[in-house]
Amino acid sequence: MAKTAIELKGKTNKPLNNTWKKIKGQKALILMSFPFVIWLIVFKYIPLGGWTMAFQDYSPAKGFLDQEWVGLKHFKVLFKEDLFYQSLTNTLGMGILGLVFGTITSIGFALLINEVRLVRFKKLTQTISYLPHFVSWVIVANIVTTMLAPEGIVNNLLMATNLIDKPIGFMSNPNMFWGIVTAADVWKETGWNAIIYLAAMTGVDPQLYEAAKVDGASRWKQMWHITLPSIRPVIIVLLILNIGNLINIGFEKQMLLGNNIVAEKALVIDLYALNYGIGMFRYSFGTAIGIFKSVISVILIVIFNNLAKKTGDGGIY
Structure with missing residues (x-):
């Protein structure tokens, strides 16, 4: 019974181990991609929060919670x-x-x-x-x-x-x-x-x-x-x-x-x-x-x- 559990555990961890091996094998490319991923997040995804202004009568003098929502x-x-x-x-x-x-x-x-x-x-x-x-x-x-x-x-x-x-x-x-x-x-x-x-x-x-x-x-x-x-x-x-x-x-x-x-x-x-x-x-x-x-x-x-x-x-x- 114990042997079966160990075998099952090994089978369960195998996909994870394979994924980790692939990551280690591609670590140079992953490190090279980091600056571009960071740039994408900072300049493309974070600014999407500004879309809320389209549904407000936005005023720079007011805070986010104080804006008037107009749908x-x-x-x-x-x-x-x-x-x-x-x-x-x-x-x-x-x-x-x-x-x-x-x-x-x-x-x-x-x-x-x-x-x-x-x-x-x-x-x-x-x-x-x-x-x-x-x-x-x-x-x-x-x-x-x-x-x-x-x-x-x-x-x-x-x-x-x-x-x-x-x-x-x-x-x-x-x-x-x-x-x-x-x-x-x-x-x-x-x-x-x-x-x-x-x-x-x-x-x-x-x-x-x-x-x-x-x-x-x-x-x-x-x-x-x-x-x-x-x-x-x-x-x-x-x-x-x-x-x-x-x-x-x-x-x-x-x-x-x-x-x-x-x-x-x-x-x-x-x-x-x-x-x-x-x-x-x-x-x-x-x-x-x-x-x-x-x-x-x-x-x-x-x-x-x-x-x-x-x-x-x-x-x-």
């Missing part, structure tokens, strides 16, 4: 504001344009770089393509504004080639604003976003290309029938994550490239929260906008992740 008052005000729907339309419009053109250009650029056989030229091109990512939006906005000015290089080239008779006011045309922001964003981020696609392409089995060459497939057909299908799971995962951030496009580029003439098209949700929330000391209202953004992002990720799973393309969880 969904600020959300009701938010959904009645015309400017909110205008900012939501602009955010989704620029977000969708950035998602479509950003994804297409990043994948296309990665495919072209992957086909380059000269190693030095390939590395030089990659390095140059990464550089705009590290340039501040202040500088990028200044470059774009200067190039698209009535006396800028774009208008000069168009007039020199007789494509136009007089300068075009790019920055003063509201209908062009979304396109200008998207083009600037694509130029700035294409090289950087292509890194993951390039990394995925290096994992494609070379024997597939060799077999395709034997069958007489051109390099274009190899890209279309081998490279793209092989990195499809990576494309789907990144696409889902980018869709989740569709409403989180920031406000820097809109604020820096915008002006009074195009203000109606430049107003995005983050800028709306800044100007009509925090800027007017309506902290509770600004927090309500932030909660709305977070909820929409989660819903988008769940919906498109489930769609990806149903179509057999995998997902992020």
Whole structure:
């Protein structure tokens, strides 16, 4: 009887011992991850306590227990504001344009770089393509504004080639604003976003290309029938994550490239929260906008992740 108890005890402790052995074996990686876990807790999870402000008439002069709780008052005000729907339309419009053109250009650029056989030229091109990512939006906005000015290089080239008779006011045309922001964003981020696609392409089995060459497939057909299908799971995962951030496009580029003439098209949700929330000391209202953004992002990720799973393309969880 005693022997049976000892055997049972050994069996019970075995999973725990195996887990502890795995932890000891991965202790270096676990220690390396500690700073990032701490950062995540401090800057991402602890601030969630501030969401309570959305359900209060928050006043910095009062303590937490002394705040007046108002329920969904600020959300009701938010959904009645015309400017909110205008900012939501602009955010989704620029977000969708950035998602479509950003994804297409990043994948296309990665495919072209992957086909380059000269190693030095390939590395030089990659390095140059990464550089705009590290340039501040202040500088990028200044470059774009200067190039698209009535006396800028774009208008000069168009007039020199007789494509136009007089300068075009790019920055003063509201209908062009979304396109200008998207083009600037694509130029700035294409090289950087292509890194993951390039990394995925290096994992494609070379024997597939060799077999395709034997069958007489051109390099274009190899890209279309081998490279793209092989990195499809990576494309789907990144696409889902980018869709989740569709409403989180920031406000820097809109604020820096915008002006009074195009203000109606430049107003995005983050800028709306800044100007009509925090800027007017309506902290509770600004927090309500932030909660709305977070909820929409989660819903988008769940919906498109489930769609990806149903179509057999995998997902992020």
